[in-house]
Amino acid sequence: MKFLKSYTFRVILQGVLTIWAVTTFTFFLIRLMPGNPIQLKIDELMQRQGLTEEEARNQTATLFEFDPDQPLIEQYVNYMVRLLQGDLGKSISSARTPVGQQLLKFLPWTLFSVGMGLLVSFTVGVTIGLAMAYWRGGWLDNIFTVFASVIYGIPDYVIALIIIMVLGVQLKVLPFGEMLGGSTQGIEPGFTFEYIADLVKHAILPVTTYVLSSVGGWILTMKSSTISTLGEDYITVARARGLSERRLLIAYIGRNAMLPLVTRLAISIGFVVGGSAIIETLFLYPGLGRNLVLAIGARDYTTMQGIFLVIAVAVVVSNILADLLFGVLDPRVRLSKDTGNK
Amino acid sequence: MSAAPQLSVLSGRFARLRLSLRQILRALTRNKAGFIGFLGVSFFVLMTTVGPLIVPYEGEPRFDRLQPGSRTLFAAPSLEHPLGLDYKGRDVLSHIVHGGRGLIITAIEAGILTTLVAVGLGALAGLIGGYVDQIISMVGNFILTIPQFPLLLVLATILSFEDKIGLAVLLSLLNWPTLMRAVRAQVMSLKARDYVEAAFALDLGLWHITTREVLPNMISYIVVNMIFTIRSAMYAIVGLMFLGIVPLTEPDWGLMIFLGRQQGSLSSADASWMLLAPVLAIALFQLSLVLFTRSLEEIFNPRLRQGV
Numbered sequence: 001m002k003f004l005k006s007y008t009f010r011v012i013l014q015g016v017l018t019i020w021a022v023t024t025f026t027f028f029l030i031r032l033m034p035g036n037p038i039q040l041k042i043d044e045l046m047q048r049q050g051l052t053e054e055e056a057r058n059q060t061a062t063l064f065e066f067d068p069d070q071p072l073i074e075q076y077v078n079y080m081v082r083l084l085q086g087d088l089g090k091s092i093s094s095a096r097t098p099v100g101q102q103l104l105k106f107l108p109w110t111l112f113s114v115g116m117g118l119l120v121s122f123t124v125g126v127t128i129g130l131a132m133a134y135w136r137g138g139w140l141d142n143i144f145t146v147f148a149s150v151i152y153g154i155p156d157y158v159i160a161l162i163i164i165m166v167l168g169v170q171l172k173v174l175p176f177g178e179m180l181g182g183s184t185q186g187i188e189p190g191f192t193f194e195y196i197a198d199l200v201k202h203a204i205l206p207v208t209t210y211v212l213s214s215v216g217g218w219i220l221t222m223k224s225s226t227i228s229t230l231g232e233d234y235i236t237v238a239r240a241r242g243l244s245e246r247r248l249l250i251a252y253i254g255r256n257a258m259l260p261l262v263t264r265l266a267i268s269i270g271f272v273v274g275g276s277a278i279i280e281t282l283f284l285y286p287g288l289g290r291n292l293v294l295a296i297g298a299r300d301y302t303t304m305q306g307i308f309l310v311i312a313v314a315v316v317v318s319n320i321l322a323d324l325l326f327g328v329l330d331p332r333v334r335l336s337k338d339t340g341n342k
Numbered sequence: 343m344s345a346a347p348q349l350s351v352l353s354g355r356f357a358r359l360r361l362s363l364r365q366i367l368r369a370l371t372r373n374k375a376g377f378i379g380f381l382g383v384s385f386f387v388l389m390t391t392v393g394p395l396i397v398p399y400e401g402e403p404r405f406d407r408l409q410p411g412s413r414t415l416f417a418a419p420s421l422e423h424p425l426g427l428d429y430k431g432r433d434v435l436s437h438i439v440h441g442g443r444g445l446i447i448t449a450i451e452a453g454i455l456t457t458l459v460a461v462g463l464g465a466l467a468g469l470i471g472g473y474v475d476q477i478i479s480m481v482g483n484f485i486l487t488i489p490q491f492p493l494l495l496v497l498a499t500i501l502s503f504e505d506k507i508g509l510a511v512l513l514s515l516l517n518w519p520t521l522m523r524a525v526r527a528q529v530m531s532l533k534a535r536d537y538v539e540a541a542f543a544l545d546l547g548l549w550h551i552t553t554r555e556v557l558p559n560m561i562s563y564i565v566v567n568m569i570f571t572i573r574s575a576m577y578a579i580v581g582l583m584f585l586g587i588v589p590l591t592e593p594d595w596g597l598m599i600f601l602g603r604q605q606g607s608l609s610s611a612d613a614s615w616m617l618l619a620p621v622l623a624i625a626l627f628q629l630s631l632v633l634f635t636r637s638l639e640e641i642f643n644p645r646l647r648q649g650v
Contacts, residue, residue: 002421018487149375153632154625155577156582161621169614216404259577278491278581282603293585296495300408304496311356311489 009325015316022312023083023305027076030304037092047159050210079305088309089302097307107310109182110280110287113203114272116170117210122265124211130254133226144219152216157278160209160220164282179205182286205283206276214268219259226257259330263322270318273311366605369640376637382630393439400437403430418612426615428598429605434619441593443625448506448579453572455514456521457564463518464525465552468533479526482519490516494610498587509588513575521567528560558624562642566635573631580624595620623624 038060045056082089088099128148132141150158168176178184179202187198198211229235230253238252280290288307295303371377417427425434451583463482467475497512532555533537541551557564582588583596602617 021484022488026493026496030496033496035501149633150629153573153629155580155628157581158621158625158628161617162625165621167612169610218351226519237413277495278584281585292492293495294452296499308488308492310490312487315487315489319390 003078011320015320017314019309019312023309024076026308026312027079027305028072028300030299030308031075033299034070034210035294035299037301040299043249043273083309089300091303092298092300099302102303103288103306103310105286106286106291107306109277109285109291110273112199113206113285113287114210114276115269116203117207118265118269118272120207121211121215122218122261125215126222126254126258126261129219129222130213130226130249130257133223133230133257134249134253136227145223148216148219150216151212152220154213156209156213157282158213158280160205163205163208180257180284182284202285206279206285209279210272210276220256221261221264224259225260226253229253229257232256259326262329263326264287266318266322268318269321273314366641370637373636373640375633376635376640379630379633380628380637383634386442386446386627386630389439390443394443397436397439399440399593400432403432414443414610414613418615425619426612428556428616429601429613434598434616437593437598437624438595438619441598441620442627444506445576445579445595446627449509449572449576451507451510452517452575452579453568454512455510456517456571456575458600459514459566459569460518460521461525461557463562465520465529465556467522468526468529469552469556469617471530475526478522482522485516486519491578491581494582495587497575498582508574509582511578513578517574518572521564521571524563524567525560528563529556532556532559560638565638565642569631569635569638576624576628595623 014208038195040051041060042056045059046049046053049056079089086100088103091097091099091102128140128144131165132144135141141295164174164176168174182199182202183189183195184198187195189195235248235252243252275287276287277293279285280287281293284290288310291302294300295307370380382573414429417423417431419426423433423435425438428434438605463478467478492513494516497516498509501512529552538551538555541555577586580596580599583590583594583600584603586600588596590600598620599617602613602620605613605616
């Protein structure tokens with residue numbers, strides 16, 4: 001009984017309800033899109049193989065186990081019942097592959113590239129922001145204020161296109177063609193140096209883009225957060241105690257200034273999972289974003305649904321995580337939450 | 343008899359206006375980054391309004407420009423065509439000058455609509471509270487949970503847009519929750535302050551309290567937020583065009599990027615200008631907007647201005 005009233009339980013219940021609401025909403029929404037996967041396949045067969053409409057219709061009937069004439073409500077109930085059993089259905093457009101399997105195939109690419117990008121930009125941004133605030137008005141501050149403001153204002157795909165155009169096409173210093181996609185065909189996947197080097201080579205472009213497009217934001221927030229921390233009494237007290245500047249900077253100023261940023265980091269983990277459709281499409285990177293775009297084009301309802309589910313879960317989980325993390329990192333919040341519950 | 347005092351009131355008003363104009367100018371130039379942003383935005387506004395009168399638009403393919411021995415009509419910048427030629431041999435500069443207007447206008451429409459919806463709902467939620475507040479907040483939180491761009495991809499496919507205003511409406515429906523939350527929080531905290539309570543006591547009505555007492559206090563935040571919404575709307579529109587989801591009409595920067603990528607701008611140096619030009623235009627415009635917010639903050643935030 002006590003658990004049912006606890007803060008954690010309420011948060012989890014709310015999360016589950018949100019995921020259900022998003023799933024339901026997207027279920028009906030994607031079925032509103034003009035055309036359906038079967039019609040698209042029929043059109044494709046008629047065009048490519050020169051079949052008559054009837055032949056094409058017969059051929060597709062054996063390909064799909066999806067019936068577009070079934071009432072929507074029935075489809076929805078079926079879907080939800082299967083979902084609760086952990087069955088995401090089969091992909092409509094790619095030869096009946098289970099959607100769960102597909103997601104497992106797409107997800108590592110996105111997690112690897114976006115995760116790398118986020119980690120690097122966060123670390124670099126926090127370090128630079130801290131240094132800028134500590135040596136306010138110095139050359140470092142001036143240079144990076146300009147850099148961060150400029151880079152912060154430019155959209156990610158514009159950064160990506162500029163990298164390709166300037167380094168790859170005009171100056172020809174990047175072997176751009178070889179760097180597209182997720183990995184080179186023919187290299188055996190495994191823990192070999194060759195394969196890992198290949199993965200890194202293909203991930204450089206998307207990761208660099210993610211880093212450049214988000215590092216400005218981290219720098220500017222960390223700088224302003226640090227500046228407000230510098231004015232706190234406990235910093236003055238710590239300095240008066242004669243602590244070394246190094247210890248002061250890292251343990252007292254840096255840690256406290258980072259607090260609000262860590263929460264933002266946790267929240268953004270959820271959003272980046274699905275938020276890279278354009279960049280992945282541009283670099284032909286085989287992650288969730290690019291496959292969502294492909295699934296939308298093919299009206300592959302089940303795959304789309306699966307990707308939306310993953311994104312919704314990621315957003316909800318990261319929000320909960322941010323909430324809990326903040327309590328763990330900042331004892332003041334933990335205290336007020338506990339007392340609020342009693 | 344009564345004309346004299348009226349006149350003095352009038353001239354007094356003018357004096358105040360002149361002063362505030364001078365203040366605006368000072369606020370504009372005081373922040374260096376903000377001033378650069380202001381110049382940038384002015385440049386783009388001039389280019390898209392006056393520019394088309396100077397640079398004629400080239401819509402038809404120009405096969406006559408095919409260089410002997412060359413297989414494509416693409417060309418790198420020259421004196422005659424400062425930004426080169428596109429895949430149909432047309433002047434890229436003319437497309438840059440003519441192609442920004444629709445995009446910028448749609449983005450601004452989206453920004454204004456979003457701001458109106460967000461401020462309206464936020465004020466409503468904050469002032470009335472209760473069920474109205476709960477419903478508005480719930481819908482807002484729900485929209486924030488679904489990632490914007492994937493949702494936009496699906497919605498843009500469903501609603502095939504005849505007119506770009508439809509796109510602006512859609513963008514505002516997806517973008518209002520952030521600003522709404524801020525307005526709601528502000529209204530709630532302001533509601534408790536003396537001068538708003540006084541207005542309530544005088545029975546001045548919700549509309550009066552919102553427009554006269556509450557909103558002027560957060561105008562700086564609203565304006566800056568609107569600029570950021572304009573920016574993200576432009577990001578979304580060009581993104582949709584890039585993926586080929588929004589129906590495209592020439593001339594348009596977004597379409598130039600889409601076609602450039604399709605026509606091989608990513609593989610040849612001569613061809614890359616068709617793509618590089620709109621990419622740089624979008625980057626510079628967005629950058630100018632972001633920098634411009636610094637000046638806007640100083641103009642609209644009296645507390646910052648007092649430091650002048």
